[in-house]
Amino acid sequence: MIGRPIHELTEAYRRGETTPTAATETYLARIAKLDGELGAYLTVTREQALRAAADSDARYRAGKARGPLDGAPLAYKDVLCTRGVVTTCGSRMLEAFVPPYDATAIERLTAVGAVMLGKGNMDEFAMGSSTEHSAFKPTRNPWDLARVPGGSSGGPAAAVAASLAAGGLGTDTGGSIRQPAAFCGVVGLKPTYGRVSRYGLVAFGSSLDHIGPLARDVTDAALLLQAIAGADARDATCLPAPVPDYAATLAQGVKGLRLGLPDEYFIEGMDAEVERAVRAAVDVLRGLGAAVERISLPATPHALATYYVIAPAEASSNLARYDGVKYGLRVAGAKDLVEMSSRTRAAGFGAEVKRRIMLGTYVLSAGYYEAYYGRAQKVRTLVRRDFDAAFGRVDLIVAPVTPNVAFKHGEKEDPLAMYLNDIFAVPADMAGLPAISVPCGFSAAGLPIGLQFIGRALDEASVLRAAYAYEQATPWRERRPSLG
Amino acid sequence: MPGITREDVLHIARLARLELSDPELETMRAQLDSILTYIDRLKVLDVTGVEPTSHAVPLVNVMRDDEVVPSFPQDEMLRNAPDRVGELFRVPRILEDSA
Amino acid sequence: METVIGLEVHAQLLTRSKMFCGCATTFGAVPNSQTCPVCQGMPGVLPVINRRAVEFGITTALALNCRVNPTCRFARKHYYYPDMPKNYQISQYEEPLAEDGSLEIDVDGVSRTIGIQRLHLEEDVGKLLHEGTLETAQASLVDYNRSGVPLMETVSKPDIRSPEEAAAYLKAFRAVLVFLGVSNGNMEEGSLRCDANVSLRPRGSRELGTKVEIKNMNSFRSVRLALEFEVRRQAEALAAGERIVQETRLWDADRGLTRAMRSKEYAHDYRYFPEPDLVPLTIDRAWVAGIRAGLPELPRQRRQRFVTQYGLPPYDAEVLTQSRALAEYFEAAVREFPQPKVVSNWVMSELLRVLPADDEQAIRNLPVTPGRLGGLLALIEDGTISGKIAKDVFEKMLRSGEDARTIVGREGLTQVADEAALGAVIDQVLAQSPKAVLDYKRGKTAAAKALVGQVMKATRGKANPGMVNRLLEEKLSKI
Numbered sequence A: 001m002i003g004r005p006i007h008e009l010t011e012a013y014r015r016g017e018t019t020p021t022a023a024t025e026t027y028l029a030r031i032a033k034l035d036g037e038l039g040a041y042l043t044v045t046r047e048q049a050l051r052a053a054a055d056s057d058a059r060y061r062a063g064k065a066r067g068p069l070d071g072a073p074l075a076y077k078d079v080l081c082t083r084g085v086v087t088t089c090g091s092r093m094l095e096a097f098v099p100p101y102d103a104t105a106i107e108r109l110t111a112v113g114a115v116m117l118g119k120g121n122m123d124e125f126a127m128g129s130s131t132e133h134s135a136f137k138p139t140r141n142p143w144d145l146a147r148v149p150g151g152s153s154g155g156p157a158a159a160v161a162a163s164l165a166a167g168g169l170g171t172d173t174g175g176s177i178r179q180p181a182a183f184c185g186v187v188g189l190k191p192t193y194g195r196v197s198r199y200g201l202v203a204f205g206s207s208l209d210h211i212g213p214l215a216r217d218v219t220d221a222a223l224l225l226q227a228i229a230g231a232d233a234r235d236a237t238c239l240p241a242p243v244p245d246y247a248a249t250l251a252q253g254v255k256g257l258r259l260g261l262p263d264e265y266f267i268e269g270m271d272a273e274v275e276r277a278v279r280a281a282v283d284v285l286r287g288l289g290a291a292v293e294r295i296s297l298p299a300t301p302h303a304l305a306t307y308y309v310i311a312p313a314e315a316s317s318n319l320a321r322y323d324g325v326k327y328g329l330r331v332a333g334a335k336d337l338v339e340m341s342s343r344t345r346a347a348g349f350g351a352e353v354k355r356r357i358m359l360g361t362y363v364l365s366a367g368y369y370e371a372y373y374g375r376a377q378k379v380r381t382l383v384r385r386d387f388d389a390a391f392g393r394v395d396l397i398v399a400p401v402t403p404n405v406a407f408k409h410g411e412k413e414d415p416l417a418m419y420l421n422d423i424f425a426v427p428a429d430m431a432g433l434p435a436i437s438v439p440c441g442f443s444a445a446g447l448p449i450g451l452q453f454i455g456r457a458l459d460e461a462s463v464l465r466a467a468y469a470y471e472q473a474t475p476w477r478e479r480r481p482s483l484g
Numbered sequence B: 001m002p003g004i005t006r007e008d009v010l011h012i013a014r015l016a017r018l019e020l021s022d023p024e025l026e027t028m029r030a031q032l033d034s035i036l037t038y039i040d041r042l043k044v045l046d047v048t049g050v051e052p053t054s055h056a057v058p059l060v061n062v063m064r065d066d067e068v069v070p071s072f073p074q075d076e077m078l079r080n081a082p083d084r085v086g087e088l089f090r091v092p093r094i095l096e097d098s099a
Numbered sequence C: 001m002e003t004v005i006g007l008e009v010h011a012q013l014l015t016r017s018k019m020f021c022g023c024a025t026t027f028g029a030v031p032n033s034q035t036c037p038v039c040q041g042m043p044g045v046l047p048v049i050n051r052r053a054v055e056f057g058i059t060t061a062l063a064l065n066c067r068v069n070p071t072c073r074f075a076r077k078h079y080y081y082p083d084m085p086k087n088y089q090i091s092q093y094e095e096p097l098a099e100d101g102s103l104e105i106d107v108d109g110v111s112r113t114i115g116i117q118r119l120h121l122e123e124d125v126g127k128l129l130h131e132g133t134l135e136t137a138q139a140s141l142v143d144y145n146r147s148g149v150p151l152m153e154t155v156s157k158p159d160i161r162s163p164e165e166a167a168a169y170l171k172a173f174r175a176v177l178v179f180l181g182v183s184n185g186n187m188e189e190g191s192l193r194c195d196a197n198v199s200l201r202p203r204g205s206r207e208l209g210t211k212v213e214i215k216n217m218n219s220f221r222s223v224r225l226a227l228e229f230e231v232r233r234q235a236e237a238l239a240a241g242e243r244i245v246q247e248t249r250l251w252d253a254d255r256g257l258t259r260a261m262r263s264k265e266y267a268h269d270y271r272y273f274p275e276p277d278l279v280p281l282t283i284d285r286a287w288v289a290g291i292r293a294g295l296p297e298l299p300r301q302r303r304q305r306f307v308t309q310y311g312l313p314p315y316d317a318e319v320l321t322q323s324r325a326l327a328e329y330f331e332a333a334v335r336e337f338p339q340p341k342v343v344s345n346w347v348m349s350e351l352l353r354v355l356p357a358d359d360e361q362a363i364r365n366l367p368v369t370p371g372r373l374g375g376l377l378a379l380i381e382d383g384t385i386s387g388k389i390a391k392d393v394f395e396k397m398l399r400s401g402e403d404a405r406t407i408v409g410r411e412g413l414t415q416v417a418d419e420a421a422l423g424a425v426i427d428q429v430l431a432q433s434p435k436a437v438l439d440y441k442r443g444k445t446a447a448a449k450a451l452v453g454q455v456m457k458a459t460r461g462k463a464n465p466g467m468v469n470r471l472l473e474e475k476l477s478k479i
């Protein structure tokens, strides 16, 4: 059952063909064998996983399983707090930090019986698009170990792709679920902002941070979202809207759906193979009965620059708390508090994190606020207005996730070149809209390509439904990387 | 052109409580300058009369009732402390110039 | 030169739980026992606004005649200090809860109106304990129990013209808070904290001089002393042709002076931006109207009413309106025993001997209820007990929670007002005190006092003093 989606695995539990413990042991064995090379995990919670699996076994034996995620072996990005389990955010700063609380999303998955295999690798504090900025080790792309898995949720995305987990949770602030999903050939869903509680998600850009599933297929993404979505009294920005039954509408097809294809998402310099695959996917959707029309989202070229004002500004604020006083790293031997904090932060943060803290501090500092942060918030309004206008005409937007396939380790040394990788992912974060990445083919070199659907606020159901229709009509999900 | 100087970088680093080595300082200056040059493209946009968006969520008045919830156990809250004296967090001398 | 002062007052609000988490706000708990991941600023946790804190803010804003803004928002204010766990404070900046109010003060019988610029909500920081003083300490210790306690910051306009007015403003402001029940106003425990901006300008000038911020004044007395010192310092500097430097100075109570903080301690760039973890508050008319309807009569109005309605001296009215509970106690007692000045005397002398005027809870829970005080005073009025005995009875009522009649009855404290019985006692005293009688006859009227004392002693204080005086005079005149 290794490598099968969660819904098939738990169906096998129900039929008694295998057990949560057997599956968990197999996954743990696979991690032990392959993760040295892959680097998808920062922490493997073996004992805890086996205990949870044994509890799940008992529930299945008693006919009291808690639904389709009971016994599902999952990888959680290490930016999500886990009670009693070290939560590092991929940073030296939090190398030994043990939270006394669980993230709401994890608490909810635990409540429906999911089994945590471990904490997934990531770019430090979720800042990056390659998982090369993890302070501990890079994660490799299961399809080509010389290449990056994308980021910042590269660990859990690679784990799912390489069958080192049946599914997982990532976070997306500027594409960090969808871009690694595209690079690794798995499904990644970024829900509407506020659909999933951020409580226990270590903040990067608070107004842009989203938690969402990384999954083998669209059905699993729907099941995982179902479990984690919904109001939470601990997050004031979490929406009180009821959560629909996503699985129930998955198979409704795209017939009659109006899809918009934005001109601005096909740019000069993008990978021809990516463009070809996306346009071919659009043809498939047309063939399935969707109406496709060209649309324009004119503020798109400004979204990335806007993102690189807002996200670093919020990050510089959110990361101010790491000062060596209450938790985390503290360097020894400083003669006073300012020196202790400044040296702790110098030693605890990597280059990318420092860069963003500096950038964010600069754009908020006296004399620059209006020129940068104030203006960026207004441009953010323009990005939202584009989407509002588009959704007056179409039900979903269909687009590429990235301009290119997975690149080689060390290939994007220039920070700006790395940032440009998220140019198609960032607008949905800025507007807080639900967006999914679903595999839509492979490059000649055998690297996965992702197709993006962006929906109206809170309309994850349509996003999932279109992705499902496309997935079921194409063979991509059956292909596996040749590992172990 | 933003024209970020070494002094700008030092000032920002001090605000951000980051100690930068000399080589780091120059790299940082060059990178910030290049990123801010990219960001400066926003300046061509006319945003007069545009309302700022600080939240993508249309919520207001999310509040909780004034009810006491038990605090976390003291030892759990002190467990991650890099330095402590009994039940208190300990920090080095606060004033910068030594007594 | 004219003195120009503006005050910034931070008051802790009397909510049960903190501003953004459910931890208790109790003062004096074991260090770091009232914290959670939220108020200790741990990674990934989020604030949620305490509704009662907002309501207390609106209540105060209305009492201070402020405009309550239809929309307000929280922002992050950044600076590094180890008592502030996130290294930013969630406060309000561009869109405060309320603006443009006023507070009337009285100094030497003259009333003045001081403008209120703004009123906003924020969270308190933890508490630092230095190993020695801040200057000498090689290390400091942090207790986060206070971190996240709701604070209301109220900034006055620069309308205050003297240190006396500043003290009067602070007193009047404190009385409003205590009356509204939104803060206990305790400066010693730090639940009321005051900073001042002070500048001087030529009389008649409309421009403001260079202002100096004064911090660390933690009593009414130190506010007055610190401002007096600072006004003198600035006046002397200006007279000597020096320029005033814009700076922050600390009041050093031990040395009785203000001294400059080193520049690094306050060279801040707060980098405010809207708090993305919280959504805006919209305060509609209905919410404000509901709170307005529940507003109590304010101390100043009540004080004036006590003078006009009950004919009390202004001093009594001021004492009795120090807290809402005390004023309500007085009025309830007057309903039971409608002699306001008598009630006032008892409340001021006896009740305030055992309780502070602003201990609202203790006053409300006092075993000697207004009804029981009325009952006690009625016993004096009808001659059942003397005023002196009544004071003992009051003490006993405090301890036992019984009413006056029960205690008087059980302990046989009823006055001896029987002429024959008292006459017999007096005869006995006169017979035993020939010297005093002789002294009296020789014109030493003081001797009569000693004789009265002996009669009272013989009756264990129960004799009706008026009757003793009359009978004694009659009998002495016959000797």
Ligand SMILES: [Mg+2]
Pocket: C010, C091, C122, C153
């Ligand atoms: Mg303040």
Ligand SMILES: [Zn+2]
Pocket: C018, C021, C022, C023, C034, C035, C036, C037, C038, C039, C040, C148
């Ligand atoms: Zn708390």
